[in-house]
Amino acid sequence: MNIGSKNKKRVVLPSRPEPPTVDQILEDINRAAPNDPVFSILERTGQDAPRPSDSDAELRFQQCRRYLELNERLQEVRGQLLRQREELRAAGEQLEKDVAEVKGQTL
Structure with missing residues (x-):
């Protein structure tokens, strides 16, 4: 024990x-000389590489948002088409029954 x-x-x-x-x-940045070591380090490490501008980020955000809206609309339309297909199938079956009934009456 200690x-x-x-x-x-x-x-x-x-x-x-x-x-x-x-x-x-x-103020500190504006007072720094162009040959300040911080600026030369940034050049050597590539940290001063251009970043996407706010307009690029905004454009990508709007594209993503539009994609999600279109995807949601596509899902809604898919549901509508499935319902319409089922209605058409039922109408086709009813039409076949009616045609068979008419054929049976004419014979």
């Missing part, structure tokens, strides 16, 4: 500073 650990005082760490505001971050 007796010395009970006698150690706990070190109180200083509290964390508040994170910088957006304005402070923008």
Whole structure:
């Protein structure tokens, strides 16, 4: 058992500073020189590669949304077609019975 650990005082760490505001971050970026090491590191790692713009993201979102709407509409129409097919099948059977009845009466 380690007796010395009970006698150690706990070190109180200083509290964390508040994170910088957006304005402070923008000011810092604007004050940075073009040859600042951060910018050269980003170039070497490829992290400054162009990202899709908001308009691209919005376009893709609208395409996905339209796809889901069309898919839902397709499912609704499929259900309607199944009901209509069943109605036509029943009407065809009734027509065959009626034709057979008419043929039976004429003979």
